[in-house]
Amino acid sequence: MAFLLYLPQKMNLKELIRQLAHEVGFELVGFTHPSPPPHLETYLNWVAQGRHAGMAYLATSRAQELRADPARILPGVQSILVVGMRYFNPARHSTPPTPLHGKVAAYAWGKDYHEIILERLEQIAHRIKTLNGAPLTYRAYTDTGPILERDITMQAGLGWIGKNTCLISPRHGSYFLLGVLFVDLKIDPDPPFTTDQCGKCRRCIEACPTHCILPDRTIDSSRCISYLTIENKGSIPADLRPALGNQVFGCDICQQVCPWNLCFGKLDGSPHLAPHPEQPFPHLPTELLLTPQQFKEKYQATPLLRSKRRGFLRNLAVALGNTRDPQSIPALLTCLNHEEEPLVRAHVAWALGQIGTPLALKGLHEALQQERDPAVLDEIRAAIQSAQSG
Ligand code: SF4
Ligand code: SF4
Numbered sequence: 218m219a220f221l222l223y224l225p226q227k228m229n230l231k232e233l234i235r236q237l238a239h240e241v242g243f244e245l246v247g248f249t250h251p252s253p254p255p256h257l258e259t260y261l262n263w264v265a266q267g268r269h270a271g272m273a274y275l276a277t278s279r280a281q282e283l284r285a286d287p288a289r290i291l292p293g294v295q296s297i298l299v300v301g302m303r304y305f306n307p308a309r310h311s312t313p314p315t316p317l318h319g320k321v322a323a324y325a326w327g328k329d330y331h332e333i334i335l336e337r338l339e340q341i342a343h344r345i346k347t348l349n350g351a352p353l354t355y356r357a358y359t360d361t362g363p364i365l366e367r368d369i370t371m372q373a374g375l376g377w378i379g380k381n382t383c384l385i386s387p388r389h390g391s392y393f394l395l396g397v398l399f400v401d402l403k404i405d406p407d408p409p410f411t412t413d414q415c416g417k418c419r420r421c422i423e424a425c426p427t428h429c430i431l432p433d434r435t436i437d438s439s440r441c442i443s444y445l446t447i448e449n450k451g452s453i454p455a456d457l458r459p460a461l462g463n464q465v466f467g468c469d470i471c472q473q474v475c476p477w478n479l480c481f482g483k484l485d486g487s488p489h490l491a492p493h494p495e496q497p498f499p500h501l502p503t504e505l506l507l508t509p510q511q512f513k514e515k516y517q518a519t520p521l522l523r524s525k526r527r528g529f530l531r532n533l534a535v536a537l538g539n540t541r542d543p544q545s546i547p548a549l550l551t552c553l554n555h556e557e558e559p560l561v562r563a564h565v566a567w568a569l570g571q572i573g574t575p576l577a578l579k580g581l582h583e584a585l586q587q588e589r590d591p592a593v594l595d596e597i598r599a600a601i602q603s604a605q606s607g
Contacts, residue, residue, distance in 0.1 A: 230345075230348060230349065230404065231248065231404050231405055233348055234246075234248075234298060234341065234344075234345060234348075234404070237340075237341055237344055238298070238300050238337075238341055241337040241340055241341065242302055242333075242337060242487050242488075242489050243300035243301060243302050243337070243396070244301060244302070244303050244389060244393070244487075245299075245300060245301030245302075245375050245386060245389060245393060246298070246299070246300050246301075247298075247299045247300075247370070247373030247374045247375045247407045248296060248297070248298055248299070248373055248404050248405065248406050248407050249296070249297050249299065249369060249372040249373040249374075249406045249407065249409070250295065250296060250297070250372075250406050251286075251287040251288040251290075251294050251295075251296075251297060251399070252287070252372065253285065253286065254284065254285070254287070254365040254368035254369070254372075255368055255371070255372075256365060256367075256368050256378070256434075257284065257285055257365065257368075259433055259434070259435060260284060260365060260435075261281065262433070263433075263435045264276045264281070267439075268431070268435060268436070268437050268438055268439070269438055270437075270438040270439040270444055270448075270449070271444075271448065271449055271450065271451070272438065272444075272448055279363075280363050283363035283364070284363055284364060284365050287364055287369065287399070290356060290362070290363065290364060290399055291354065291355070291356045291399040291401065292354075293354060293401040294356075294399045294400065294401055295400065295401055295402055295403045295404075296399075296400050296402055296403060296404040296406070297369055297373065297397055297398065297399050297400075298338075298341070298397065298398040298400065298404075299369055299370050299373040299375060299395065299396075299397050300334075300337075300338070300395070300396045300397075300398075301370070301375065301384075301386070301389070301393035301394065301395050301396075302330070302333070302334060302337075302393055302394050302396070302486075302487045302489065302490065303389060303392055303393045303483065303486040303487050303490075304323055304324045304326070304327070304330070304392055304393065304394060304486040304487065304490045305323055305326055305327075305392075305484070305485060305486040305490065305491070305492055306323065306392055306478070306482045306483065306484045306485070306486070307322075307323040307392075307469040307472075307473055308473070308482070308484060309323075309484045309485065309492075310326075310492070310497045310498065313463065313497075313498040314498060315500075316463075316540050316542060317500060317501050317502060317537075317540060317542060317544065317545060318463070318498040318499065318500055318501065319463045319464070319465035319466075319498065319499050319501050319504075319532075319533060319536045320462075320463050320464050320465065320497070320498060321465060321466040321467065321496055321497055321498070321499065321521070322443065322464075322466060322467025322468060322469050323392065323469055323497070324392075324394060324467070324490075324520065325466055325467060325496070325519065325520035325521055326490070326492035326493065326496045326497050327489075327490040327491050327492050327493060327496070327519070328489070328490070328493075328518055328519060329518050329519055329520050329522070330359065330360075330394045330490060330520065331359055331360065331361070332518070333489045333490065334359040334394060334396040335357055335359055335396070337396070338357035338359075338396050338397075338398045339357060341398060342355045342357065342398060342400070345400065345402065349402065353400060353401065353402060354400070354401040355398055355399060355400045355401070356398075356399045357396065357397070357398050357399075358396065358397050358399075359394065359395065359396040359397075360394070360395070362397065364397065366384075366395050366397060367382075367383075367384045367395075369397060370384050370395055371384065371409060371410050372406075372409045372410075373406070373407055373409070374407035374408050374409055374410050375410065376391075376410055377410050377412065377413055377414055377415075378434055379391065379415050379421070379434070379475065379477070380415050380418070380419070380421055380422060380430065380434055381421035381422075381425075381430060381471035381472065381475060382430070382434055382435060382436050383471070383472055383475075385414070385415075385475070385477050386477075386481075387414060387477070387481075388481060389481060389482070389483075390472075390475065390477045390478035390480075390481045390482035391472050391475060391477065391478060391482075392472065392478060392482050392486065393486075394490075414477070418476065420474040420475065420476070421471035421472075421474055421475055424470050424471060424473075424474040425470060425471050426442065426460040426461075426462065426468075426470060427440040427441065427442060427457055427460045428440070429441045430471065440457060441468070442460070442461055442464050442467070442468035442470075443467045443468050445457065445461070446461070446464060446465065446466055446467060446468070446524060446528070446532045447466060447467055447523055447524050447528070448523075449528070450525075450528060451560070452531075452560065452563060452564070452592070453531065453532075453535055453564065455567065455599070458535045458538065458539070458564075458567065459539060461532070461535050461536065461539065462536070462539055463501075463536045463539060463540070464532075464536070465499060465501070465529065465532040465533055465535075465536050466520075466521055466524060466529065466532060493519070496519065496521070499533070501533050501536055501537050501540070501545065501548075502537065502544070502545045502547075502548035502549075503548075504529075504530075504533055505530055505533045505534065505537065505548050505549070505552050505565075506548055506551060506552060507526070507530070509526055512526040512529070513526075516529075526558075527558040527560050527561055528560075530552075530556070530558070530561040530564075531560050531561055531563075531564045534549070534552070534561060534564035534565045534567070534568045535564055535567070535568065537549060537565075537568045538564075538567055538568030538569075538570070538571035538572070539571065541571055541572050541573075542572070543572055543574050543576070543577070545568075545572070546569070546572060546574065546576050546577055546580070549565050549568055549569050549572075549577070549580070550569070550580040552565045553565045553566060553569065553580060553581075553584050554584065554587070559590040559592060559593050562584075562588070562590070562593045562596075563590075563592055563593045563595075563596040564596070566581060566584065566593060566596040566597045566599075566600045567596055567599070567600055569581050569600055569604070570599065570600025570601065570602075570603040570604045571600075571603070571604075572604075573603070573604035573607045577604060578601065578604050578605070581597055581600055581601050581604070582601065584597055585597050585598070585601070
């Protein structure tokens with residue numbers, strides 16, 4: 218027997234779905250209808266100004282058409298379930314054990330969330346089918362769908378888009394990952410969230426190490442540490458490397474300073490996203506020497522695979538350069554002389570130039586004689602110059 222014949226039964230189904238979503242691990246649950254996203258213009262301007270940097274998939278006309286109208290995502294879609302799963306608060310492990318340990322953004326401390334969230338959205342879809350006693354057409358996304366996820370979340374009443382561009386829940390702060398389920402089933406929407414609770418605060422804008430938060434609540438991705446260390450597949454611009462500090466995968470800074478996280482961000486997240494012991498703070502010199510096989514084994518099924526080994530080792534090299542710690546010279550020299558990826562060798566050369574001791578300089582001069590890649594040679598020469606002038 219279908220549930221949807223009478224209004225009270227419809228409301229029951231909605232509350233059953235909400236309860237089910239809580240049971241499978243989502244603390245935030247809301248419902249909305251497909252409608253034009255309120256910040257479509259902002260997104261189109263952001264793309265037009267090239268603020269999406271190397272993420273070309275965000276700028277195709279298809280990507281823009283789909284984002285303009287969520288109803289195009291799934292023919293016949295009538296409702297959207299929006300869920301959020303809390304991850305561990307970066308304050309839970311805020312200080313690396315030693316200066317030679319790097320920092321990973323807190324959402325990436327555990328298993329790959331895509332699988333975890335999509336699996337649970339699938340479970341919900343199957344339960345809706347059973348409860349409703351009718352076929353269901355649906356589509357589930359987390360993070361990767363051609364949709365303006367934060368707009369949809371705001372419309373589902375779960376929070377507002379802060380100046381740091383994160384979706385902020387007044388009850389939970391912003392340390393959560395979002396998932397959406399499009400369904401061809403009519404469910405009463407929740408009231409949208411309409412207030413901006415940032416007020417006069419500017420803490421995130423002032424704390425951002427690369428000054429990439431823009432006044433229209435977008436980010437200049439080409440300067441954002443999250444982009445530079447994850448999505449960026451090439452070199453990290455030399456003028457931005459010092460601002461990365463010890464961040465080796467993503468960045469939590471604009472969330473960590475937010476009063477909504479300081480006041481309401483619980484320390485523990487969902488057990489499904491529990492941190493792996495070493496993942497928050499990788500030991501920089503050790504991980505710089507991970508072979509392709511070791512990297513794969515260590516980080517399989519975690520978000521860190523996203524940067525690929527070459528991107529991750531590039532980030533480790535920058536973090537080591539920023540420590541200026543001579544203890545890391547042996548690992549850097551081994552990497553400079555034996556690493557196959559030119560991208561990594563180039564950033565290792567920069568790191569040795571930052572450390573600038575006679576031993577680092579000697580290694581750079583020796584590498585200058587052996588190196589064949591033009592981009593790495595340029596980095597070695599620049600590093601020698603920097604070490605000599607510093
Ligand atoms: Fe700035 Fe880091 Fe936030 Fe990017 S993630 S906007 S670099 S504070
Ligand atoms: Fe808004 Fe302040 Fe949080 Fe930035 S730090 S998102 S301005 S409340």
